[in-house]
Amino acid sequence: MIETKSKGQSDPSETRTCILETRQLKVYAGKQVLLQGIDLGISEGEVFGLIGPSGAGKSTLLRCLNRLIDLDQGLRVEGAVLFHGQSVRGRAMDVDELRVRVGMLFQQPVVFPLSILKNVIFGVRHQRKIARRDRLLVAEKALREAALWQEVxxxxxxxALKLSVGQQQRLCLARTLAMEPEIILMDEPTSALDPKSTQAIDDLIMELKKKRTIVLVTHHLNQARRLCDRVxxxxxxxxxxxxxxxxxxxxTVMSRTDLAELSDFVGCEQGVTCCES
Amino acid sequence: MSFFFTALAAFFLLLMLFLFVWQSLPVWRQSGLAYVTGESWYFRQQEFGALAMIYGTLVVSLLALLLAAPVGIGAALFTAEILPRRWRLPVKAAVELLAGVPSVVYGLLGILFLRNWVYDGLQYLDLLSGDTLLTAGILLALMILPTVMTLSDDALRTVPAAQGRAARGLGLTRAETAIWVSLAQSWRGMVSALLLALGRVLGETIAVFLVVGRRDNALPESWLSLRPLVEAGQTLTSKLGGSEINIAYGDPLHWAAMVGLALLLLIVVAGITWLGNILMRRKEGESYASLH
Known part of the structure; x- marks a missing residue:
């Protein structure tokens, strides 16, 4: 199992156990290769960023981690994804249980046409039996964690559809948090949000990283710099x-200058230069 | 422009209603409410009670809906949620072709196969023939199945895929997602599909006519008895589609009684449409939330 160092730890030499890793992960759409030979390891308690240009396959990779990719018809996945050392693609893996433990926050907030309360407990009430009186407690805890409680x-x-888009995204995060996942996969969670809502989500991620592992797909290098331990x-x-x-x-990654693609990407983001290639 | 056509449609409906009320006035004057609640229909004795036909219509319609709804909605769920995308269109096209088959063809198939199957299958119940309310109900269920299925499928497709994806991302199983997201959000469309199917069931004449047995005054001894299901009966449409309408034309009271049946049919269909509209007008969020 891979062991990694993580930024922000008191002892830089301290290592953390890798809880999610991919080995030679490949994704195909027919004959077209979407991802080729991805090897990575994500450690417990870190914020791991996936950066790169549009169409590089960041979201595809993210969906492989909790097998949401299975819902996309016509895609073929090869290689291994290991969660706590167990293959998520193995027969022994309960995929629905996997998705409870590896939650997902999408690019666009997807709220159900229900009340705020029912949205928060939507997943958890199907996962386990909770008494009616406890539903409010579960919702309150999740909403507090998602910094939405005071507002709602x-x-x-x-x-829930009456909330602003930023609030809806935090509601979706609360819904995910109510499931108490070990890992939260975030697929450009702020791309549809205004700067204020983006800041709110960023602050939340900073808060959440104390307790949870986060895999963040982002286009914004500043966001990656602020939030991610590794990218x-x-x-x-x-x-x-x-x-x-x-x-x-x-x-370390951001400051690399020996990689043309990365330099181009960083340059574009910073408005310094933008190469066609 | 749409207001003009709505007004035009309303005008024709009212005109039709007025015509039927006017034409059926003699029987209402003679029998009053007993025309609806009366159990006997003997036109030679000028006795007109439509209850047996109302009963037959309700039983056959209910039976058809009870049989078609779970199968049609289940099939729609299967095509929308499980069937690979490349198979959906051919299946849907085939089902829609079935919806276009003329009802007389269904009726003939009913005579050819269904009537015998019911008779042979339920022989232990001492059936007099295979022409029963049950046969008509099953035949109507088969006839409306494509309508229920294809409209339910359309309703299911109005649910954004992102909703299902979000639910699966929360660890809901495929079945839970189908029930609590797809069905829960499209149930109004399903109701609409069932109401449309019910409209066809209520108005269907020739197929029912061929297999229902057309026995007058077939009422159960007890309203909860299931025995009449396996006996011949009469519906409003099978009565109106029979030869009695020609006999009635020469007799004002008999004619009024026949037109009265058409009026009852019109009122029932209009009532169901009205009920459907009320359901449809409910706010989407409220109706979805009410299921949770």
């Missing part, structure tokens, strides 16, 4: 599948 505590029965830069040349061009501690 007086209108829990209001339709993997995924690049894809035209016609080839996405691959990890480099991986390591965030600042």
């Amino acid at each position: 505590k007086d209108r829990l029965q209001t339709p 993997a830069f995924i690049s894809a040349k035209s016609g080839e599948g996405g691959r990890i061009a480099c991986m390591g501690e965030t600042e």
